[in-house]
Amino acid sequence: MRETGVINGALTGAAGEVLRGPRAGTAAGNALPWLAAVSAAFVLVHLALIAPGLGLGWDESVYVSQVSPQAPAAFFSAPRARGVTFLVAPVTALTTSVMALRVFMAVLAGCGLFLALWVWRRLLPAPVLGVAGGLFASLWITMFYASQAMPNLWVAYGALAAVGCFLRAARSPGDRWAPAGMAAGVAFAALMRPTDAVWLALPLAVAAVVMRAWRWPLLLVLLAAGVVAGCAPWIVEAYVSYGGLAARLDRASEIQGRLGWYFSIDDHVRALDGRLLCRPCDVAWRHPAAALWFFVLPLLVAAGVRAAARTRRHRTPLVVATVVGAALAAPYLFTVGYAAPRFLLPAYALLALPVAYGLVRACRPRPRGRRIAVGIVAVAVAAHLAIQFRVADSAAERVRRNTADLGRIAAELRALGVRPPCVVSGAEAIRIAFRAGCASRQPWGHDESITPEELAAAAGHRPVAVVVAGGGRPPAYARAWPAHPLPDLGSLTGLRVHVSAAGR
Structure with a gap:
C-alpha cells in the first residue's frame, strides 16, 4: 500500500543517515525540520487535548502563589526551589488566568524541547534526535506536565x-x-x-576525567560553578528562612519520608498507570500494560548503545547519555520511599537518545526483512502511543473533575463570607485557599507555618475557615464555630468547613 511505502521510505532514509553519520555543514540544517515538527506537535497536542480545564494542582498552587496577586503566598517548604516560580512570573504578573498560564508554559516547553535537542545536532543524526524527541514528548508523563508549573520537565x-x-x-x-x-x-x-543537579554533575565530572576530555580541568571547574550558581538562591534562603543549610537539608529529608536506602522500582511501576503521586504506594498494579515500556526500556537502551558500538562518533554520546540518565534515576529508585512518575523525567529524556538510535538502526535498509522490521517497529510504537495517550487523558480528566469541585468549594466559601483577607486551614487548604483568594496556613504537618494560638487570634479580625474531611474533628479552637457542608473533592468525601465569627 502507498502508506506502507511512505513509512518504509522514511524509516529507510533515517536509518541510512544513521549509518552514514551526520555530514559536516548539513547536520544543523537536517535537524531543524525534525526538531521543529516534533516540538510544534508536542505543544499543539497538549493544548488541544490535555490543557483545557486543567486547574492548578497542589504543588503548582504553591509555586504560582509566590508571584500571583490572586492570593497570599503559600508556605514554601524546605525541599522546594524557586526556579519554577521564576518561570511563571512573567505571565502571572499580567493575568490570573490559568489557561493563559497553560498556553505560556506549553509554548515554553516546546521551545525547551527544541533547544535541548538542538544542542545535540553535531553529535547524533537528525532522525535520531527527531525520534528521541517524539518518544520523550509522547510519554504520558511528559504530555501531562507540559504546561504545568512543576520543575521536573x-x-x-x-x-x-x-x-x-x-x-x-x-x-x-x-x-x-x-x-x-x-x-x-x-x-x-x-x-x-538542586539535588538533581548534583546527580547530573557528578557523572559528567567522572566522564571528563575518564575520557581525558579536552580542557577537562576547565570542565570540572565549570561543572562546579554551574551547581553553585544554580543552588545559590536555595542555599541563601536556607540561612535566611530555615536556620541554615544543614537544617534545611534535614527538614527536606524529613518531609520526603527520611531519605535512605529503599527499593522503589515497584512503586514507580505501579504509579505508571496514571498516579501522579504514589505515597504510600501500597496499591494494586491495576493496569500492567501501562508499564510494559518501563521493563522494555533497559533492553532498548542496551540495544541502542550496542548498535552504536562500531561507530565511535555515536557510541560515546550514547554511553554518556545512558550513564547520566541512570545516575539521575538512581536516587529516586533507591533513596526515596515513594514514587511520582515525574521524578524520572530527566532520566527518560536522556535515555530516549539510545532508544531512538536503536529503533532507527533497526529499520536500516536490507534486501530481506526490511519491511518486517519497519512493520514491527511501527506497530509497537503505535500501540505505545495509544496507551500513553489513554493514561494522559485519564490523569487529565481526574484533574478536571477536581478543578470543577474546587471551584464549587471556593464559591461556597465566598457565600459563607470567607473573602480576602481570609485564612484557610485543614484538608486541601492550599488549593482551596488559592482559589478563594485566601492565605493557607497549617499549624501542623509539612506545611506548618502558624501556631494554633496564632490561628485562633487571627479569627478575631478576619475570616478563618477550617476544612475537615470525613469523620475528622476540627481543632479545639474551631469546635465552637458553625459547621457547613462542602461539595466532595475527588476521593475526599464528607467535607465540611468551620467558619469563624469574622467570616459570618
Whole structure:
C-alpha cells in the first residue's frame, strides 16, 4: 500500500543517515525540520487535548502563589526551589488566568524541547534526535506536565542541554560556547531542583576525567560553578528562612519520608498507570500494560548503545547519555520511599537518545526483512502511543473533575463570607485557599507555618475557615464555630468547613 511505502521510505532514509553519520555543514540544517515538527506537535497536542480545564494542582498552587496577586503566598517548604516560580512570573504578573498560564508554559516547553535537542545536532543524526524527541514528548508523563508549573520537565531540558554541551566541549576545542552552555544547563537544573543537579554533575565530572576530555580541568571547574550558581538562591534562603543549610537539608529529608536506602522500582511501576503521586504506594498494579515500556526500556537502551558500538562518533554520546540518565534515576529508585512518575523525567529524556538510535538502526535498509522490521517497529510504537495517550487523558480528566469541585468549594466559601483577607486551614487548604483568594496556613504537618494560638487570634479580625474531611474533628479552637457542608473533592468525601465569627 502507498502508506506502507511512505513509512518504509522514511524509516529507510533515517536509518541510512544513521549509518552514514551526520555530514559536516548539513547536520544543523537536517535537524531543524525534525526538531521543529516534533516540538510544534508536542505543544499543539497538549493544548488541544490535555490543557483545557486543567486547574492548578497542589504543588503548582504553591509555586504560582509566590508571584500571583490572586492570593497570599503559600508556605514554601524546605525541599522546594524557586526556579519554577521564576518561570511563571512573567505571565502571572499580567493575568490570573490559568489557561493563559497553560498556553505560556506549553509554548515554553516546546521551545525547551527544541533547544535541548538542538544542542545535540553535531553529535547524533537528525532522525535520531527527531525520534528521541517524539518518544520523550509522547510519554504520558511528559504530555501531562507540559504546561504545568512543576520543575521536573525543566530539569530534563537542563540535563539534555548540559550533557550535549559537555560532549561537544570534550570533543571540539573550537566549540567556544559549549563549556558555557554546559555550565548554564547544570545551573538551570540546579535552579529547578538542586539535588538533581548534583546527580547530573557528578557523572559528567567522572566522564571528563575518564575520557581525558579536552580542557577537562576547565570542565570540572565549570561543572562546579554551574551547581553553585544554580543552588545559590536555595542555599541563601536556607540561612535566611530555615536556620541554615544543614537544617534545611534535614527538614527536606524529613518531609520526603527520611531519605535512605529503599527499593522503589515497584512503586514507580505501579504509579505508571496514571498516579501522579504514589505515597504510600501500597496499591494494586491495576493496569500492567501501562508499564510494559518501563521493563522494555533497559533492553532498548542496551540495544541502542550496542548498535552504536562500531561507530565511535555515536557510541560515546550514547554511553554518556545512558550513564547520566541512570545516575539521575538512581536516587529516586533507591533513596526515596515513594514514587511520582515525574521524578524520572530527566532520566527518560536522556535515555530516549539510545532508544531512538536503536529503533532507527533497526529499520536500516536490507534486501530481506526490511519491511518486517519497519512493520514491527511501527506497530509497537503505535500501540505505545495509544496507551500513553489513554493514561494522559485519564490523569487529565481526574484533574478536571477536581478543578470543577474546587471551584464549587471556593464559591461556597465566598457565600459563607470567607473573602480576602481570609485564612484557610485543614484538608486541601492550599488549593482551596488559592482559589478563594485566601492565605493557607497549617499549624501542623509539612506545611506548618502558624501556631494554633496564632490561628485562633487571627479569627478575631478576619475570616478563618477550617476544612475537615470525613469523620475528622476540627481543632479545639474551631469546635465552637458553625459547621457547613462542602461539595466532595475527588476521593475526599464528607467535607465540611468551620467558619469563624469574622467570616459570618
